[in-house]
Amino acid sequence: MRTAQALRAVASGGTGFSAAGRCALLALLLCLTLAGARAAPAVVLTVQSAIGPASADYVIRGIARAHQQGAPLVVLELDTPGGLDSSMRQIIQAILASPVPVATYVSPPGSRAASAGTYILYASHIAAMAPATTLGAATPVAIGMPGAPQAPREAPKGPTPSGDAPAAGDKAPPASPMDAMTAKQVHDAAAFIRGLAERRGRNAQWAERAVREAVSLTAAEALSEKVVDVVATDIPDLLNQIDGRSVRMASGDLRLATRGLATEAHPPDWRHRLLGVIANPSLALILLMIGVYGLMFEFSSPGFGVPGTVGAICLLLALFALQLLPVNYAALALILLGFALLAAELMAPSFGVLGVGGVVAFIAGGLLLFDRDVPGLGLPLPLIFGISIATGAAVLLGGGMALRARRAPVVSGVEDMVGAWGEVLHVADGQAWAQVRGERWKVQAGTPLVVGQRVRVVDLRGLVLHVQPDTDMPSPSREPP
Template identity: 40%
Template sequence: MLKWWIPLAVAGSVVGTAAPEPAQVGLIRINGAIGPATANYVARAIDAAAEQHDQCLIIELDTPGGLLESTKDIVQTFYASKVPVVVYVSPSGASAGSAGVFITLAADIAAMAPNTVIGAAHPVAFGLGGGADSSNDVMRKKMENYTSSFIESIADKRHRNVEWAKSAVLQSVATTAQKALKANVIDLIAEDVPNLLKQLDGRTAGGRTLQTANAKIVDIPMSPGERVFQLIWRPEVMFLLLLIAMYGIIGELSSPGAILPGVVGAIAVILLLFMSATLPVNVAGLALIGLAIALFVIDVFTPTHGVLTAGGVVSFFLGALMLFNRAAPGFALSLAWIIPATVITATFFIFVVGKGIRAQFTPVRAGTETMIGKRVIALSLTDSRGGQVFFEGERWNAVSKTPIEPGQSGEVTGRNGLTLNVKPTT
């Protein structure tokens, strides 16, 4: 009888055993310039994928480039990752330019969709920061040597084509997905993410064998804070903050006591200082904008028939044009922002600030100040004990240290309530 129970017990144990959870992979999408917000997003996504025990993290990438410091942060995050990282240049028509080359080569597995491009990582395209001029031969050579060594170390670590990687930096070489695969720049070409998962299945990456054939895809979206910072870390936003700071502070100086313009301007200045630590700003551009402000203000005090204002307009335009001229692709300031800002700024200084400053120097047109120096006629003997004078069609009580005979003229020197202080006309 016991023999009948053995198969039943085995069957019961099989039925009672829970089916293993299906494998899953994390997925994030980066579309646009690489900046600090992108680096934070990638780091958080890698941590999330590790906590979820994902087979790997797939990064769909389409970027024209970005900031060098942010690129370095992402590469270092890849190296320290506990989960394999797959960079997938996608969709068709996408590119991994400049910073995207470093990021793609640094991944555990590099993949591209058909009809995509990778390359052109010359350091001139990077935002170098710190006020260095990319046209300077010495600085350019230093950056070329540094970025060439950087990408060489990445390619060597990931066993990719080192010579091609160096040529992408030194000669701005770019190539298609098919040629990149043949040149050992990438590991595979996939039509889409499902096809990518099939090709990843069974591959070894990050010290593990991937099981992705039927893996569940879990999107890891940007957090609200990361989205906000992604929007803020733009040259357009920094340029707007510069204008707000300028308008606010100058507006407060031209109209003391308004308070709000000064507060808004001060906040904008603090945000500008915070952003300038990461976004590359040309000092010469800032100097030209400062010169433009000075010319606008001077023209208010010493009218030159528009000569200084015209110079200020030209200076502001050139300064705005140069402000981010060394920035990475995707971080340049377009004429669509510069031209309207120049017109608005010139208008602001000519009309708003000009009227505010002139108002401070306009003579008072009401009160005692308007009476001083005006002529009076004595109607009676007017001395220190008092008297009466005729002033602008009215009788006024008046006192004078020097007596004024009736019919004599005098002038107002002050007023005390309803009594005028007068003196004889000399």
């Protein structure tokens, strides 16, 4: 506004400058105006994975940075199967409190905004989809030990098996605790998305069906049902279609001016990509396994250093990942118990009892650690069984080697020296030396020894062999039987 007033003042000649000065000042103001227009493009954020702590931090920081840069619009390109309820709510809270309008755009074609993505789409100031995209299936799934879904119980209709009509006061049996918990979650989610729909003026009835019945819509159906505002082929088409629309912000209504608006992509940086990799449940389990076994190896064979260092780093990263993810702590305890039993099998072989128990505990913990029905959080079964089989095979191999080593004859040490034969090499000043097993030893005997005499070791005390001469043994040139 002030720039336009200055331009009109310069053009009218009311500033006191000469014609050349007015032209120069006019050119400068035009350059500043164009530079200011180019300095505030729309910010494009991209989420193409399950909604989790990494994506929530990325979106929240992206909206804050767009506000700092003075961006007129944030376009959130979305392609997600769903994710964590806590992370989804953080994103929605950031969108509702954003001073910059947010347009969520389900793109590219073939993408989806399922489960948590549907809530984010409803919360956005502008909801848009590309052709051949879908949204819906927003029923919440509980984290933990899933129970079998059960249909709602109804009061019996018609005569009872005994032939009597049902009493007027008969009611359906009370729901189990698991059914009650599921019903509470569904009711809460339905009320939440219905509130978002009413705030943005979208189809609240279908939103509730998406939660209670897990229904889905294509882009064209969503537009006709007034679930989304725009179906656009790309971001420039989206900006042209929403130009002039009025959106409700926290500070009041705002009219969008987006036609021909430039865009600036802000993809996830290395920090968010690393956070997304670490928060992967499969990698968290692998890091936990490496960390525990690395520390166990270091404690059993101290001094090497590398297993302990690598194990400590991996264990800390695994604990960080488990902090970000919703963990069933009973399952985590089973996994740690499995590690302990497998380590005990290595330290004290028990013919496979501890090893089998450790493998069973590890498999049970891996199956229950995360709910496999939640998008992006399930541990793949091949990974769980692969780690378990590999660990069990290593334990059985190590235990077999330890058992064979225990049964093998002793080839060194005190036990091997007792009973060995030798030959006296030198006798002087009451001290004698003999050659035993190719080595020169100081020897003592209860009777005087002579050079060349055959002796048999009966004891080892320090570095002195106590021997017993035997004149009945073969000559020194032959080895005794």
